[in-house]
Amino acid sequence: MVVPCKICGQISKSSDKQVRGGEILQLYSCQDCNFEFFSHNPEEKLFNDQLDHSRLEGAGLVIPEIQEDYNNGLEQSYNYTKEFLDESDIGKNILEIGCSWGYFLDLVRNYGCKPYGVEINKKRKNYVETNLNINCELNIEKYEETKKRYKKIFLFYVLEYIYEPTKYVDRVLKLLEPSGELIVITPNLNDVLKDIFKNKAFQNFFYDKFTINYFSKKSLEVFLERLDEKYTSYDIRTDQGYSFANHISWHIHKKPMETKIVGGDRYITNINETLLKTKSELGEKLVKIFEKMNLDYSKAISDHDFGNRIVLKIVK
Ligand SMILES: [Zn+2]
Incomplete structure (x- = not known):
């Protein structure tokens, strides 16, 4: 099926893509726009609380x-x-x-x-x-x-x-x-x-049919x-929005973990809260290390336009 890019109108390329839950859908992509899309309309299912x-x-x-x-x-x-x-x-x-x-x-x-x-x-x-x-x-x-x-x-x-x-x-x-x-x-x-x-589990998690x-x-x-x-x-x-802890978790567990936040997590915040409760000099030092690592990590990613x-x- 020939499907024009939703943004520029040029013919897009299609490929099979696994979405969350394992289903395979046709994903369309336009290289000129650096844009990917599915061609169906999810409106009715969103209306009916399916998301x-x-x-x-x-x-x-x-x-x-x-x-x-x-x-x-x-x-x-x-x-x-x-x-x-x-x-x-x-x-x-x-x-x-x-x-x-x-x-x-x-x-x-x-x-x-x-x-x-x-x-x-x-x-x-x-x-x-x-x-x-x-x-x-x-x-x-x-x-x-x-x-x-x-x-x-x-x-x-x-x-x-x-x-x-x-x-x-x-x-x-x-x-x-x-x-x-x-x-x-x-x-x-x-x-x-x-x-x-190029985390395989994340690649299969990234695309959702809605x-x-x-x-x-x-x-x-x-x-x-x-x-x-x-x-x-x-x-x-x-x-x-996601911390380096989240990425390490993906690397080790090869599956998503509940973050309770859309597009972010509180892993480092929680670790630091725990460390601060110890009221120790080492605890405070570690908090500073985690904070700095997380800031440097996010900044490097955002600077390359790869922020999530x-x-x-x-x-x-
Ligand atoms: Zn396009």
Whole structure:
């Protein structure tokens, strides 16, 4: 089957690829864009709460209970608020697309902003509306029908599930107020475990059948050129969320370990907390060594654009 690249429209190459859970799918790749994708649309299954069955159970991991999932998400969201919100956002409309159980939006509200959500998973959408009392829609259409515009729109680990990503981002950019920002985090196709360590187990874990778009820094640059909607500027960087401990674990165990965080882990933080409890001079020295190693490790990877997540900011 001839399938054009979703970004540049040129004919892509196809190959068999094992996804999480062992199924073999046709993966399409465009070398010019450094982009890979599956050609199916996962929307209906996402709507019906199927994602975690594939993403977690397919890899032998356990689906957490709502409360545990919420607390994990909340912890990760603290970092997002620190990184992406500032005083100028207070009192402004903030939209998160793919808001899951709403933990980030809850923090956005605590920060003093007006939160709005989009969540395709019915169960989670209802949770956000009922338990958090935050306005949440199944898709962006309802928001497109109103004149309300947003100072910041967030897509954390969402773009990789969108069937027609360029069309979608064009629609999202229309919802921004002038000088508003769209902030996207998505996994990096150029992953150090997959491409440098060439860890076989990780290569079979990396691709998931619901995750249909695999972007790199390069593919997002081409992506931005292909948008119809105008914007003023953009910034793309990769950053390494997983610690070296996680990579060593992959090397030894050849399988994923539960991290409870999307795109990161707390292994080194936990080790250091344990060491600090000893209140010993050696413990403190070891903490410093681990911290420095982890920083150097992440920096080397990010400097080569191999960080496991890509952070894209578009200013309207
Ligand atoms: Zn292409």
